[in-house]
Amino acid sequence: MDTSLLVLGIVIFLALAFDFINGFHDTANAIATSVSTRALTPRRAIIMAAIMNFLGAIMFTGVAKTIGGSVANPAKLTNGIDIVIATLIAAIIWNLLTWWFGIPSSSSHALIGALAGAVYVGAGADKLNWSGFIEIVEGLVFSPLIAFVIGYIVMMILKYIFAYRSPHTVNKGFRTMQVITAALQSFTHGTNDAQKAMGIITFALVSAGYQDHLEVPMWVKISAATAMALGTSIGGWKIIKTMGTKIFKIDPINGFAADLSGASVIFTATMLHLPVSTTHAITSAILGVGSAKRFSAVRWSLAGRIVITWVITIPISALLAGLIFKILF
Template sequence: MDTMFIIMLVVIVLALAFDFINGFHDTANAIATSVSTRALKPRTAILMAAVMNFLGALMFTGVAKTIGGKVADPTKLDNGLEILIATLLAAIIWNLVTWWFGIPSSSSHALIGALAGAVYVGGGHDKVNWGGFSTIIEGLLISPLIAFALGYIVMTVLKWIFASKSPHTVNKGFRTMQILTAALQSFTHGTNDAQKAMGIITFALVTAKYQSTMDVPLWVKISAATAMALGTSIGGWKIIKTMGTKIFKIEPINGFAADMSAASVIFSATLTNLPVSSTHAITSAILGVGSAKRFSAVKWGVAGTIVVSWVITIPISAVLSGLIFTVLF
């Protein structure tokens, strides 16, 4: 068994581990509102999210090609597999740290930042595709703003439509609707987030010359989809608590509005092959919905902590991956 093959196996295992962690780290966001309003029991919500994530992960590959080819060209890296090991270790470490503290940070930001940092240190400044990197960053930065605005608009419209109805009647109806939006949110999460691990594994396959294009093999799709579904089945209770209770008191109509807004943003990004952060989308949508409900109802101190984690994730992941590469290789 040659060294290249062993390193390749290490990359695949780390990529699937990242996907598994992404499952319980980010999927908590998709079901947080439905669990907090008791539209779904936690165990039922997690099982449904796992199934919908698996289905979503199998259906698209455009984001995988973007992740695997826009930050760097795998055919131009002599030490591409080592770079990917440093990338994945950094992203996994950051995900576990933020999960431990219950901070809904972005797995997408962690992975993109770590990849750029490892390529910069391991391959040099000229090996980073700064144009492609900038395009991805723009998508990651703009999508939360769109999700916030959409959440605000959807909630404002719903308030106007149901202004004459009793809150009890309205929330009873939307509690049922939340089951559908939680499923949709989980599905869209799978269509975008699971592809990131697919992109990394395909990047590795091209680097190791096991294939020449960024087309995602079927076994990679199934492996990544399964890893994310298994991770989802574990749940992310700390993040569910932050998302569902600590930003503002979410009622079923608010959860419906937030989930629909976030799912719309994520799926639109998937259709245009852009990796976005499901964490940022749902958090921003919740903030938008809360602002429309009553601006003072939002706990802006908690929101500020979340935003700070967004800002620091990319640079910290980049520095961390660069350090890991330097130490290991």
């Protein structure tokens, strides 16, 4: 077998492994509120999320093109495959570590940080597209702030509308509505997160000379969508526990508001071809909703630890990818 083809096969395997891990790491965020409020049983939530993730993943490619060409131009890298291997190994390690400790860290931050670090060490600072990298980071930074504000506003509106209704009746109705918003959130997760693996595979294909454009081949779409759906089917109970029970006590109306807010931010980013962190968007929406419900109800110490993880993910992933590149190549 041709050596370059074998190495490309390793890249594709690692990219799909990253997507699989992303499936049980990040999708847990999408269904955490609906599971914690018992709007859906864990089994039904996971099956629904897997299906909606798959559908979302195969319908859009804009984010994949951004990932594939904004951080660096793969056609100008002589060792692009090596860079991608270091990137994926670093991102996978960080995802598994944060999953093990039940911290809803960002797969997007891990991947972008690792890619930037691997390009910097493997090809030099001049090969890193700083403007494209900064634009992506800006989207990753501002999206959770926007999600927080939207979550707060949506919850305040719902509090005003249903202020004089029976809490039992309100929550019963919103428990049904949560099924819809959980499905919507899982769909939007697929439209954005699954494309990151697609973008990395396309980056590798261009680097290896197997194609000269950033269009995502259909087999890449289906492979990435399937890997994420399979990962989703495994579940991510550690993350679900953190998101659904430890930040604040979530009622169905809160879960509805958080899901709707998070999904709107993620899908808007997808339409703008911006890779955002679904973890950040969903967590920030939950924090915004919790603040609107009662500011003191939010466990801000836990929220603070989550935010610290967000802040350190990009630099740690970049350093880790650079170190792995040095060791392997």
